[in-house]
Amino acid sequence: MKKAYESNWFSGLLALLFALLLFFNANSNSSSTNTATNNQVYDEVLYNIPVKLEYDEDTYFVSGYEDSVTVHLSSANRIQLNLETNEDTRNFRVEADLTNLSLGTAEVPLRVTGISSAVTAELDPATITVTIENKVTKAFDVEAQIPESFNTEGYKVDSISISPKTVDITTGEDTMAEIAKVVAPLTSVTQSADTIRQTVNVQALDSRGQILSIENPAPQVKVSVKLSLPKKEVALKIISTGSLPSDITGYTFNTSEQMVEISGSNSVLESIDSIEVPVDISDIRTSIQKTVNIPVNGDYTVNPSQIEVTITPIYAGFSTSDSISSSTSRGTGSNGTADSSNTAVSSAESSENNQGSTEESTDSTN
Template sequence: MDKLIDNRWVMRVFALFLALMLYAIVNIESGSSVNKPPTPLTQSPVADKAIVTDVPVVTYFDQENLVVTGVPEAVNVTLEGATSSLTKARQLKDFEIYADLTNLSIGTHRVNLKYKNLSEDLKASITPSAITVSIEEKVAKDFPVKVDLLNEDKIKEGYTPDQPIVNPNSIRVTASKDVIDKILSARATVSLENIKETMNKESLITIYDRDGNVLPVEVEPSVVDITVPIKSPSKVLPFKITREGELGQGLSVFSIEPKPNEITVYGPLDILDKLEFIDGVKVDLSKIKEDTVLEVDVPIPEGATKVNPEKLEIEVDIEKQEEKLFTDKTVTQVGLSEGKILEFVNPETGSLDVKVYGAPSVIEDIKPEDIELYINLTDLSDGEQEVNVEVNGPQNITWSLQQEKVKVKISSAS
């Protein structure tokens, strides 16, 4: 046996035999593995299916010159494929459904919806898969904006709306000629509930057809500014001019002429009902040395909201002063209680001289009966009393009395 092992030819033959045996074993295992089912590690990915709803539809066409109708805003897409890719697509919606109309002519067409940017291991089916579209030439036309005033019956009592002001006063609608021909009006709305002053508001434009239906068209601008002037209750009133200060020596007022001669006052009805005239329009004579036109503020009566105009022009004409004397003007009385007797003590005659001053043309026309002297005896008790003498006379004159007070005696009738 040892001799066989030591024989190199015997060993070579043995080695060859082993090599053949190993080769046969490997080929047998390889052949048998072809028919074996794949192990879990070599299985293909698990397939899944899901519906993605409300996927927007993108339309490709000449948007500058054409208008397309019939394209749905969104569709449903059924996705099928590897779970991981499907989950990602559902969450991100990073794929696109589109209608390619770029090579289509004006008219009606049946178009298949397509998809892109979808993972290669996903398949998609679109519902609906095809749509009917209408391609028309784009037309633009301007329409005036009409304003609908809502809740006019709920505006504050006494207040009324004036004509609304719209900026801009017209808008441009872009659509197909067929749609443009259906348009009746472009309208904006404003609510007047509880309004009592001029209001400013932004309002959306709505386009209506002749049947009152809203048309979904392109509008520029889609929002306009609306001003609604609100007219509050008003009352036209005269006003009283109060003279302050005195003219320089030797000067007299010939005339004071306001423009306008009435004021419109605005405010709540209960305030206006109480007003009879406006007081507080003042002219300071101490600052006037010649004919002058003054601009004077008109005071707003308490509780009112505004006046119109807010300022008056008052023309003051000045002339050199002249004087005129009226003698023995009887002093009349007012306010003497019933059953009382009046007796003049000083002057005993009950009459005074009065000198009036004014512009020549004013003085010239004054007559004795135009000047009235009187004393007010209201609430005076019996006995001798000194009482101020009051003077009534035409406008634009001043006067001086022989004496400023008179002494009288009041007694009860026996």
């Protein structure tokens, strides 16, 4: 009995040792996991964060500084980091205190305020350079600044209207003395536009044409400029479209205008020698007159915008010359004449749209 008792006691002690070993091993693993988790750091980079300047805005004008910076945020708390990253929930601001600075130029350190203590912020750049002047305001007349491309494209300015004609410019005292003129810079326009209407922020320029720092936002003016566009005459080329009836080999076309005037920039006009005018000949079996629009795009305008086209079918067994004579006697244009260069269109042109019908008509003629 003694030996059995000692055996049970020994087994119990051994089991207790194993239990303690397992307990301490589990706690050790849990502690290691928590430590690894707690040591993880999250990062976010925010760009174009505005810089807020602290100074007497009624007395001084500040210029020459970077108005935004890059902010690098890091934290072991992902929730707090997300709150500061989101523009709608963030609490921090980037500031520069200028209240104790005197007039002139100085380098000022930036600081982050209002940020959670669980989040660390680093700024790039960490400092900005500012120029402090006494604030002054003065009225100036505004003139329109025409893009150089207008001259190269052949535009001529007929008239300019600016409203208001005079604006108040607020800037620093030293900068004000450098202002030579105040302009309303116009941007480029579509190549066929003959009138520019734009609302723009004015700019103050020095004697060398350099842009000076003024209040932001700058005053706005409305500008209207009437332009004369370069013009050119081009020929019209009739292109038949649609299905050719089986008993007709082609058509003749007589137009009210053989030339039209197009307006646009020099670069556009140089690329155009003629304009193709599509005319639908589907199911036309007798001589008729159609009003046809001349195709245009945003690069140019055309005058006139429409022409009258007399369409005369050429039946199988009739010569082209007979049809031209018939067309001239029955369907002249508004100018009362028929230009042979613009009148005869053979079935070969129509075959581009209905090749099978043309071949059948040609075979029947032969």
